[in-house]
Amino acid sequence: MPAPSTLALVPFISVENMMRFVLHVGLERVLVELAGEIEADFRRWEQFDKTPRVASHSAVGVIELMPTSDGEFYGFKYVNGHPKNMAAGLQTVTAFGVLADVSTGYPLLLSEMTFLTALRTAATSAMAAKHLAPKNAHTMAMIGNGAQSEFQALAFRALCGVDHVRLYDIDPAATRKAAANLAGTGLRVTSCTSAEAAMEGAQIITTCTADKQFATILTDNMVGSGVHINAIGGDCPGKTELHRDILLRSDIFVEYTPQTRIEGEIQQLSPDHPVTELWQVIGGQATGRTSAKQITLFDGVGFAIEDFAALRYVHARVKGTSFVQNLDMIADPDDPRDLYGMLMRAKG
Amino acid sequence: MPAPSTLALVPFISVENMMRFVLHVGLERVLVELAGEIEADFRRWEQFDKTPRVASHSAVGVIELMPTSDGEFYGFKYVNGHPKNMAAGLQTVTAFGVLADVSTGYPLLLSEMTFLTALRTAATSAMAAKHLAPKNAHTMAMIGNGAQSEFQALAFRALCGVDHVRLYDIDPAATRKAAANLAGTGLRVTSCTSAEAAMEGAQIITTCTADKQFATILTDNMVGSGVHINAIGGDCPGKTELHRDILLRSDIFVEYTPQTRIEGEIQQLSPDHPVTELWQVIGGQATGRTSAKQITLFDGVGFAIEDFAALRYVHARVKGTSFVQNLDMIADPDDPRDLYGMLMRAKG
Numbered sequence: 001m002p003a004p005s006t007l008a009l010v011p012f013i014s015v016e017n018m019m020r021f022v023l024h025v026g027l028e029r030v031l032v033e034l035a036g037e038i039e040a041d042f043r044r045w046e047q048f049d050k051t052p053r054v055a056s057h058s059a060v061g062v063i064e065l066m067p068t069s070d071g072e073f074y075g076f077k078y079v080n081g082h083p084k085n086m087a088a089g090l091q092t093v094t095a096f097g098v099l100a101d102v103s104t105g106y107p108l109l110l111s112e113m114t115f116l117t118a119l120r121t122a123a124t125s126a127m128a129a130k131h132l133a134p135k136n137a138h139t140m141a142m143i144g145n146g147a148q149s150e151f152q153a154l155a156f157r158a159l160c161g162v163d164h165v166r167l168y169d170i171d172p173a174a175t176r177k178a179a180a181n182l183a184g185t186g187l188r189v190t191s192c193t194s195a196e197a198a199m200e201g202a203q204i205i206t207t208c209t210a211d212k213q214f215a216t217i218l219t220d221n222m223v224g225s226g227v228h229i230n231a232i233g234g235d236c237p238g239k240t241e242l243h244r245d246i247l248l249r250s251d252i253f254v255e256y257t258p259q260t261r262i263e264g265e266i267q268q269l270s271p272d273h274p275v276t277e278l279w280q281v282i283g284g285q286a287t288g289r290t291s292a293k294q295i296t297l298f299d300g301v302g303f304a305i306e307d308f309a310a311l312r313y314v315h316a317r318v319k320g321t322s323f324v325q326n327l328d329m330i331a332d333p334d335d336p337r338d339l340y341g342m343l344m345r346a347k348g
Numbered sequence: 349m350p351a352p353s354t355l356a357l358v359p360f361i362s363v364e365n366m367m368r369f370v371l372h373v374g375l376e377r378v379l380v381e382l383a384g385e386i387e388a389d390f391r392r393w394e395q396f397d398k399t400p401r402v403a404s405h406s407a408v409g410v411i412e413l414m415p416t417s418d419g420e421f422y423g424f425k426y427v428n429g430h431p432k433n434m435a436a437g438l439q440t441v442t443a444f445g446v447l448a449d450v451s452t453g454y455p456l457l458l459s460e461m462t463f464l465t466a467l468r469t470a471a472t473s474a475m476a477a478k479h480l481a482p483k484n485a486h487t488m489a490m491i492g493n494g495a496q497s498e499f500q501a502l503a504f505r506a507l508c509g510v511d512h513v514r515l516y517d518i519d520p521a522a523t524r525k526a527a528a529n530l531a532g533t534g535l536r537v538t539s540c541t542s543a544e545a546a547m548e549g550a551q552i553i554t555t556c557t558a559d560k561q562f563a564t565i566l567t568d569n570m571v572g573s574g575v576h577i578n579a580i581g582g583d584c585p586g587k588t589e590l591h592r593d594i595l596l597r598s599d600i601f602v603e604y605t606p607q608t609r610i611e612g613e614i615q616q617l618s619p620d621h622p623v624t625e626l627w628q629v630i631g632g633q634a635t636g637r638t639s640a641k642q643i644t645l646f647d648g649v650g651f652a653i654e655d656f657a658a659l660r661y662v663h664a665r666v667k668g669t670s671f672v673q674n675l676d677m678i679a680d681p682d683d684p685r686d687l688y689g690m691l692m693r694a695k696g
């Protein structure tokens with residue numbers, strides 16, 4: 001059988017190569033660079049073809065496709081969310097994605113995105129906080145110490161100057177894991193035995209818990225004035241973390257309103273409750289934080305443009321390096337109309 | 349860096365391995381087996397989560413995602429349609445797809461689908477004709493002799509008893525290519541210099557041309573009573589092949605009405621023009637052909653369930669064989685909550 005032509009080959013970043021790439025560049029530098037790419041794409045928000053993600057729900061989880069395009073590139077991510085996976089030793093969230101050339105429709109990159117999603121989620125949260133958190137915020141409470149927590153902590157250090165994280169998880173083993181991982185990063189880490197304790201002295205409160213059910217991780221009386229809440233665990237219908245009364249006291253910032261109304265904390269509110277889209281704050285069309293007493297809330301659910309920015313970033317960064325391997329994914333007959341002839345000639 | 353665990357590995361069918369698989373089993377046998385799988389899934393149509401494909405249109409083409417699920421498996425296909433690609437030596441349509449486990453959200457298979465789409469399209473057309481074409485049909489006109497044509501011809505022979513194909517393409521080189529490819533298959537092949545000539549004596553008329561614009565491949569006066577039309581080239585908004593008057597004389601059968609109203613020949617008709625879904629004919633809930641004079645029209649646009657059936661078919665067929673290679677696509681930390689630790693340990 002003849003070797004596939006170069007047109008047939010799609011660069012692929014495996015999990016191992018993604019880890020090698022991140023370690024090679026340095027995790028915090030990747031987070032900073034990624035936040036820069038995401039911010040640049042948020043600034044040109046109106047150029048993108050946007051659609052709420054396409055979700056397939058089952059009793060135990062959800063599988064989603066998240067496509068978007070800027071007219072030059074097209075990207076989509078496949079991602080699942082299965083809270084019960086953890087008990088079976090599987091990831092709650094796994095993902096992969098594809099970047100393609102709009103002018104030909106040919107895929108340009110296939111990449112693992114379990115790591116890349118963790119990185120872009122942390123980068124997006126920190127980018128939002130850079131625009132919304134109180135000035136000189138240095139202490140962050142982290143409620144939920146799962147797979148996302150260390151990436152959040154390091155992104156907030158690199159982008160927002162956070163130097164102290166206060167950890168709490170309903171499962172002390174998760175807190176021990178996160179504390180052990182963050183020891184030696186230079187961050188001051190305090191492990192706490194309640195959400196209330198974790199929030200003492202924190203200007204930023206990150207909630208990233210994983211249960212697929214209406215939960216109340218934070219009640220109204222726990223949240224003082226002036227804080228920034230980075231609420232990223234509530235990200236699908238029926239999955240929320242904050243008591244409704246907190247939302248009513250907060251100025252709420254979202255990625256893409258039609259999607260967040262379905263998936264975010266604001267599914268608890270009326271469909272016309274005012275929210276501000278983050279890209280407008282970044283671009284100067286809307287105001288972010290206006291007073292020291294204001295509670296700002298980033299109701300983050302993850303949007304396709306963040307994945308698109310992440311795919312474009314790694315595509316540009318790994319091109320021609322040993323971090324990619326080529327996959328024979330696209331049939332490329334000598335004559336495009338002769339797919340059958342290609343098959344017959346493969347007989348050899 | 350430690351070797352990835354087996355949970356991290358997703359079986360992948362490359363283009364080369366798809367060709368090896370088809371040649372190993374035999375093309376016509378694959379077409380027959382595929383038609384059987386598609387028909388079986390059409391019989392349980394109501395079990396599927398159905399949605400029109402998610403399309404991203406540009407001036408030069410379209411990129412689409414086609415997801416569906418039966419509650420046990422989830423499948424989606426990525427497919428582009430770029431008519432001008434051919435002039436640049438690229439495929440008009442390329443595709444790949446993924447089958448996943450609904451209970452965990454983990455991918456079970458990544459497969460090239462340029463070949464697989466050509467195969468499932470031909471199998472679906474022949475399956476439809478088996479239920480709709482006049483009895484004892486033996487001659488098929490094929491208007492459009494591009495990449496799909498040989499697969500159509502062989503599927504109609506294997507499933508419907510067609511023994512004579514009459515070829516016509518606006519480009520004589522395409523007809524020469526198809527005729528050369530079909531020589532030696534046992535089919536009688538007649539190359540024609542007009543669509544009218546190709547249709548002489550044909551009981552089945554297949555149109556599979558590729559221009560993305562309203563075209564009139566068949567005019568009303570060309571189509572006599574009693575034929576079955578297999579119209580598969582018109583498959584996106586603005587792309588049709590048949591004159592509207594032919595549609596008005598035909599009984600029209602479609603895959604999934606909401607999608608075909610947007611993409612099929614029936615985009616030329618009012619949104620309430622009666623059509624019958626093919627699965628109802630197959631399941632006995634609706635009648636197919638009722639008289640020898642009737643014109644039956646399969647307005648085929650390609651539906652996600654066909655890709656789903658094709659992915660499940662190859663998944664079952666190639667499992668554990670040398671037709672798959674394993675890709676390290678899913679991050680699989682020892683502790684699912686410890687993605688960060690997995691990254692740090694990769695420094696090793």
